[in-house]
Amino acid sequence: MNTYGRTFRVHIFGESHGPMVGVTIDGCPAGISMKHADLLPDLERRKAGATGTTQRKETDEPEIVSGIFNEVTTGAPITILFRNADTRSADYESIRNTPRPGHADFVLHKKYDGYNDYRGGGYSSGRLTVALVAAGVIAKKVLNEITIQATLTEAGGNTNIDAAIEAAVTDQDSIGGIVSCVVRNIPVGWGEPFFDSAESVISHAVFAVPAIKGIEFGSGFGAAKMKGSVHNDAIMNESGTTQTNNAGGINGGITNGNELYFRVAVKPTSSTPRQQQTWNNVTASVEAFAIMGRHDLCIALRVPVVIEAATAIALADLKLMAGK
Numbered sequence: 466m467n468t469y470g471r472t473f474r475v476h477i478f479g480e481s482h483g484p485m486v487g488v489t490i491d492g493c494p495a496g497i498s499m500k501h502a503d504l505l506p507d508l509e510r511r512k513a514g515a516t517g518t519t520q521r522k523e524t525d526e527p528e529i530v531s532g533i534f535n536e537v538t539t540g541a542p543i544t545i546l547f548r549n550a551d552t553r554s555a556d557y558e559s560i561r562n563t564p565r566p567g568h569a570d571f572v573l574h575k576k577y578d579g580y581n582d583y584r585g586g587g588y589s590s591g592r593l594t595v596a597l598v599a600a601g602v603i604a605k606k607v608l609n610e611i612t613i614q615a616t617l618t619e620a621g622g623n624t625n626i627d628a629a630i631e632a633a634v635t636d637q638d639s640i641g642g643i644v645s646c647v648v649r650n651i652p653v654g655w656g657e658p659f660f661d662s663a664e665s666v667i668s669h670a671v672f673a674v675p676a677i678k679g680i681e682f683g684s685g686f687g688a689a690k691m692k693g694s695v696h697n698d699a700i701m702n703e704s705g706t707t708q709t710n711n712a713g714g715i716n717g718g719i720t721n722g723n724e725l726y727f728r729v730a731v732k733p734t735s736s737t738p739r740q741q742q743t744w745n746n747v748t749a750s751v752e753a754f755a756i757m758g759r760h761d762l763c764i765a766l767r768v769p770v771v772i773e774a775a776t777a778i779a780l781a782d783l784k785l786m787a788g789k
Contacts (some may be wrong), residue, residue, distance in 0.1 A: 466474060468651075469487075469669065469670060469778065469782075469787055470778065470782045471493065471661075471782055472492045472493040472782055472785040472786050473491075473492045473493065473604065473607065473740065473781040473784075473785050474487065474490070474492050474780065474782075475488060475489075475490055475491070475597075475778055476489045476490075476491070476601045476771050477593050477596040477597065477600075478565040478596075479547075479549075479588075479593065479596070480582045480583035480584070480585075480587045480588050480590070480592075481549070481582075481584060481585030481586050481587055481588075481590030481593070482582070482585045482587075482741055483549060483582065483587075484548065484549060484595050485546050485547055485548045485549055486546075486547050486592060486595055486596050487544060487545055487546040487547060488544070488545050488596035488597070488599050489542050489543065489544045490529045490532070490542065490543040490544075490600050491541070491542045491543075492659075492739075492785065493532065493538050493543055493603055493607065494538065494540065494607065495537075495538055495540030496521055496538065496540075496787075497538040497540055497603075497606050497607065498536060498606070499528065499533050499536060499537065499538050499539065499543075499603060499747055500536045500673055501536075501608060503602060503606070504527045504545070504599055505527075505547075506600050507599075507601065507602050507650060507770050507773070507774070508525045508527065508598055508599065509525075509783050510581055510596065510598075510767075510769075510770040511525070511594065511595060511598050511767055511770050511771060512525060512767075513761070513767065514747060516630055516634065516646075517633075518761045518762075518763070518764075518766055518767060523547070523549065523550060523592075523595075524548075524550065525547055526547070526548070527545050527546070527599055528545065528546040528547070529543070529544075529545050530544045530545070530546060531543060532544060532575055533546045533695070535787045536718055538603075543603060544597045545596070545600075546777070547595050547596065547599075548701075549563065549592070550596070550637065551688065551728050553578045554558040555650050556693075556734070557777075560583055561583055562658050562687050562746045562747045563633065563744070563745050563746070563754050564743060564744065564746075565735060565736065565743065565750070565754070565756055566735065566743050568584065568586065568735045568736070569589040570583060570586075570688060571744075573587065573589060578597060588664075589675065590675070591675045591676070591761075591764065592765075592766075594675065594771045594774075596675070597673070597771055597774045597775060597778070598774045599659055599774075600774060600778055601770075601771075601773060601774020601776075601777045601778055602774070604774070604777035604778045604780070605610060605773075606672065606782035607777075607781040608777060608780055608781055608784065609787070610650050610766040611648060611649070611650045611780065612648070612649045612650060613644065613646065613647075613648050613773045613776050613777055613780075614646070614647050614649075614773070615646040615763055615768075615769035615770070615772040616644065616645050616769055617642055617643070617644055617766060617768070617769055618642075618643050618644065618645045620633075620640055620641070620642040620673060620763055620765055621633060621640030621641065621642070621645035621737075621763070623642075626766075629642075629761055629763070630762070630766070632645070632700075633762045634762060637738045637739065637762075638733075638736075638737050638738065638762075638784060639733040639734035639735075639736070639737040639738075639760075639761070639762050639763065639764075640733050640762065640765075641676075641730065641731045641732045641733040641763075641764050641765055642729060642731045642763060642765025642766075642768070643728055643729070643730060643731070643765075644728065644765065644768050644769050644772050645726070645727075645728045646676055646726070646727055646728070646729070646772050646773065647724055647725070648714070648724065648725035648726075648776060648780065649724055651714065651720050651722070651724075651725050651780070652720065652722060653705055653719075653720060653721055653722040654719060654720065655719065655783040655784060655787050656715065656718045656719045656720055656783055657719070658717055658718045658719070659718065661708040661718075661766075661783075662715070662717075662718025662719070663715045663718055663719060663720050663725070663774050663783060663787070664682055664715055665718070665719065665778045666782060667680075667727070667775075667780070667784055668680050668759065668772060669779070670775040670776070670778050670779040671772060671775045671776070672728060673775065674768065674771050674772065674775055675730060675764075676731050676732050676734070676764050676765075676768070677730070677732075677768075678730050678731070678732045679729065679730035680694065680727055680728070680729045680730075681727060681728055682712070682713035682714075682725075682726065683711045683712045683713025683714070683715075683726060683727075684696065684711040684713070685727075688711060689758030691711070695711075696711045697711070698710060698711055698712050698723075704723045705721050705723070705725050706722070707721070707723050710723050710724060710726060711727060712726055713726045713767070714726060717728050719757045720756060725765065729772060731764065731765040731768050733763075734760055734761050734762065734764045736753075736756045736760035736761075736764070737760075737762075738756070738762075740753055740754065740755050741753075741754050741755075742754060
């Protein structure tokens with residue numbers, strides 16, 4: 466349900482406007498150096514503040530409450546907390562009866578018979594990605610020499626990110642984006658042929674990131690237009706180095722030692738300043754609706770570090786499952 470992983474297991478908890486959000490990581494090996502300061506760079510990358518992001522300001526100060534002693538992992542479950550402070554719950558009072566188009570409000574209300582915490586999206590809020598990022602930092606430690614780099618390569622259909630954000634601000638409407646991710650120094654042999662294929666495990670984690678609507682590995686959907694002789698990556702040596710990388714570093718669900726490459730599609734933030742139409746549960750009619758609160762015009766700006774974290778969590782699980 467709310468836990469991911471076979472061996473490196475990650476459980477996130479809390480709600481957007483509750484007292485705190487947090488993460489518990491089980492299965493992390495003992496003896497890994499882990500300092501409080503190690504968490505801060507990636508947490509800083511996730512924060513809002515840039516043009517096009519929300520004006521909600523949280524310190525995202527991590528509280529390590531278990532699993533790390535004398536700045537080393539103990540082998541026990543690691544729990545990290547983040548206190549919520551900058552909340553304006555009154556901004557969300559209206560969505561109790563008028564679910565926001567594009568959000569999870571409607572389905573959460575139906576699924577949990579109206580008992581869900583609707584403030585800021587509750588448990589389904591992007592606020593909980595701070596917990597994923599913290600888990601990702603620890604996963605990167607498990608992966609050691611493997612490097613993961615995600616980059617926003619397109620926003621609102623424009624490769625000029627600054628111009629895209631400027632246009633969104635002027636238009637006062639949200640935009641999506643494309644994030645590319647490259648993993649280097651990954652060995653041959655991680656993943657299984659079917660249900661635990663490297664693609665399956667990574668995709669499972671990546672789709673836990675709010676706003677992700679698509680993923681493609683290597684040439685992805687472009688492969689459907691290619692000839693087999695063109696799509697096939699010629700093997701150049703006994704290490705398996707390939708001349709091209711249309712497979713994205715994975716063959717038959719198993720990493721092949723080349724760069725692992727994939728792209729994800731980030732949808733436009735549902736909370737757009739534009740007036741929309743939605744259903745009112747009280748009046749039983751469709752009416753004009755304007756979203757209150759503080760929201761990102763381009764959530765894709767803050768997604769790369771979260772994608773890195775999800776990827777690291779997935780790969781740490783694959784590594785430990787492989788007994789490496």
